[in-house]
Amino acid sequence: MALQLNETAPDFEANTTQGRIRFHEWIGDSWAILFSHPRDYTPVCTTELGYVARLKGDFDKRNVKVIGLSVDPLGSHQGWAKDIEETQGHAVNFPIIADPDRKVANLYGMIHPAHDEVHTVRTVFVIDPKKKVRLFITYPQTAGRNFDEILRVIDSLQLTDRHRVATPVNWKPGEDVIIVPAVSDEEAKSKFPKGWKTLKPYLRLTPQPAESAKR
Ligand code: BEZ
Numbered sequence: 001m002a003l004q005l006n007e008t009a010p011d012f013e014a015n016t017t018q019g020r021i022r023f024h025e026w027i028g029d030s031w032a033i034l035f036s037h038p039r040d041y042t043p044v045c046t047t048e049l050g051y052v053a054r055l056k057g058d059f060d061k062r063n064v065k066v067i068g069l070s071v072d073p074l075g076s077h078q079g080w081a082k083d084i085e086e087t088q089g090h091a092v093n094f095p096i097i098a099d100p101d102r103k104v105a106n107l108y109g110m111i112h113p114a115h116d117e118v119h120t121v122r123t124v125f126v127i128d129p130k131k132k133v134r135l136f137i138t139y140p141q142t143a144g145r146n147f148d149e150i151l152r153v154i155d156s157l158q159l160t161d162r163h164r165v166a167t168p169v170n171w172k173p174g175e176d177v178i179i180v181p182a183v184s185d186e187e188a189k190s191k192f193p194k195g196w197k198t199l200k201p202y203l204r205l206t207p208q209p210a211e212s213a214k215r
Contacts, residue, residue, distance in 0.1 A: 002109045003136065009034070009127045010107040016067065016095035017077050024131055031064040031158075032127040033150065036110040036120035040072040040080040044144045048122075049096075050088020051147055062154055069097040069104060070120060116141060124150055126157065163209045164191060179204040 003010070009032075011024045026032075035052075037045040052066055059066055070077075077096045085091040097104060099120075105111050110120040122139035134157050139145050156167040165177040179188055181202050188196060188204070196206035 003125075003133055005134065005136075006132050009125065009131050009133050011131075012104050012107060014097045014099065014104055015074055016097050017074060017081070017092070018095035021095065026067070027065060027127060027129070027131060029063075029129050031062065031129060031154065033059070033064060033066045033124060034069065034108070034127065035066070035122070035124045035145075036069045036105065036108075037122060038070065038116065038119040038141045040070060040076045041083070044142070045070075046080075046084055046087060048144050048147070049092055050084050050090050053084070053088070053090035053093050055147055055151065056093050058151055062151070062158065064154060066094040067097060068094065069099055069110070071099050071102055071105060071118070073100050074098040112138070126150065126154060128157070128161075159208070159211075162211065165206070165209065168205075174208060176205040177208050179206055 009023070011022065013020065013022050023034075037048060039045065049068060052068070056066075072080075077098060081092045081096075099105050102111060105120050108123065108125060110123050111117075112121050115121055119141070121141060122143070122145055124135070124137050124145060125133055126135040128134050135150075135153055137145070152172065155173045156171065159173075159177070160166060163177075164180050164183050166180055167177050168175075171177065179192060179196055183191065188206075192206045192209065194207045196204045198204050
């Protein structure tokens, strides 16, 4: 069965452009993004990896490590990295896994044979410091991903881990959030001192809580 939310992300050892790693050990106390691309030296992937490199400061701020993967060998990743820097203006600053025997791709269900029997589709797995899978998305090979959206979901996950809130449609950091229905109005008075707006008893909006408070 395919990997599901909140399951432990499978551990593995692999060769990467930054040396051999054991995945869980590499994640350490950070969050992680593991993402696959179909092939090196292809146009959409080139733009994606350049953009991910450009976001390094945003990932660091959120304590997120990033690692890419394709079934191409190390030498290919290394050669292609020069093209990414040249065309996208950002040097690849994260490891890329070489997975020619598809060991990791199969562990994470990254090959969808009805789409492509040999190469990985575009997957993204967000994994938390406890090594639990918190988000996965799968895109077809012809559609480049929106990594700003991945950052947005990480902001939501990190916020909702700290406070008993959920984030509404198209939420962006700084906007109002939803008090989860399991919190009574009585409890909400102490947890959300800025107050809230009740649109329905199950739909209460409150200003985004300060980052440091705990659930
Ligand atoms: C690309 O990255 O441009 C690409 C890869 C595989 C199939 C189609 C496009």
